[in-house]
Amino acid sequence: MFRDTLKKMDAELKDCVQYKLDIHGEVHQMNSYIGKTLKINWAGFVICCCGKKMDAFYRSSGYCYKCYWESPLASQSIFKPELCTAHLGIEERDLEWEKKFQLAPHYVYLANSSGIKVGITRGSQGIVRWMDQGASQAILLAEVPNRRFSGDIEIALKHFVADVTNWRKMLSGVPASVDLVRIKQELAVHVPAAFKQYILADNTVTEIKYPVIKYPNKIKSVKLERTPNLAGKLLGIKGQYLLFDNDRVFNMRSHEGFVSEFSTEQASQVSLF
Numbered sequence: 001m002f003r004d005t006l007k008k009m010d011a012e013l014k015d016c017v018q019y020k021l022d023i024h025g026e027v028h029q030m031n032s033y034i035g036k037t038l039k040i041n042w043a044g045f046v047i048c049c050c051g052k053k054m055d056a057f058y059r060s061s062g063y064c065y066k067c068y069w070e071s072p073l074a075s076q077s078i079f080k081p082e083l084c085t086a087h088l089g090i091e092e093r094d095l096e097w098e099k100k101f102q103l104a105p106h107y108v109y110l111a112n113s114s115g116i117k118v119g120i121t122r123g124s125q126g127i128v129r130w131m132d133q134g135a136s137q138a139i140l141l142a143e144v145p146n147r148r149f150s151g152d153i154e155i156a157l158k159h160f161v162a163d164v165t166n167w168r169k170m171l172s173g174v175p176a177s178v179d180l181v182r183i184k185q186e187l188a189v190h191v192p193a194a195f196k197q198y199i200l201a202d203n204t205v206t207e208i209k210y211p212v213i214k215y216p217n218k219i220k221s222v223k224l225e226r227t228p229n230l231a232g233k234l235l236g237i238k239g240q241y242l243l244f245d246n247d248r249v250f251n252m253r254s255h256e257g258f259v260s261e262f263s264t265e266q267a268s269q270v271s272l273f
């Protein structure tokens with residue numbers, strides 16, 4: 001059922017991030033399409049993760065009406081981890097699901113994507129998350145036993161650094177390199193006393209490069225609701241964005257669930273990235 005929908009690309013950290021898209025039963029090595037023409041044609045309907053087909057997602061949320069209001073995947077604490085309560089045994093929408101999701105090691109990290117930001121991630125997802133956000137550098141700050149604690153640390157650090165990526169800035173080029181070890185040491189001072197024990201001594205900085213020939217000058221975001229037939233020369237991939245000619249960018253992640261045709265010009269044997 002989800003065979004024909006667009007979805008988040010798989011990203012793998014190599015010298016340059018390697019992207020893969022699984023659609024129509026085929027795995028596309030996206031890096032090999034850079035410099036080639038790519039076409040995405042939307043069929044005019046979407047499928048929610050519960051399997052419901054419709055013309056559009058409820059409130060452009062990526063969910064149907066029922067999932068938006070009832071699924072633990074779309075609950076408030078997904079967007080605001082500081083509202084997590086499973087560690088206290090308090091249910092939000094589905095305590096069993098929430099316990100599995102929240103009561104597991106989480107990390108607080110610092111990343112440089114469009115300037116420094118603080119973020120949180122589950123278990124070993126760090127590198128995947130950084131690549132999805134288009135970060136160029138990242139470092140782990142703390143490891144905590146549940147999602148709520150990571151949310152509490154993030155809230156404390158939000159007074160000093162951003163907690164969201166400015167995607168327009170992220171897509172406009174490679175950010176200036178920063179000394180994340182020094183910034184981690186400066187921010188660690190502001191971690192609340194109760195959580196200081198979770199600060200990690202490991203100061204490994206992960207550096208990430210993306211396959212991009214040319215960054216857009218004046219970014220135009222293309223959405224399938226308005227442009228159901230998208231065709232253009234692929235000039236790069238960063239985060240979950242495809243960068244096309246004429247300064248157009250396409251967010252793959254925000255089109256998850258869109259039933260679409262996906263086609264490319266024959267990829268050359270010699271790939272650029």
Ligand SMILES: [Zn+2]
Nearest residue numbers: 048050064067
């Ligand atoms: Zn649904």
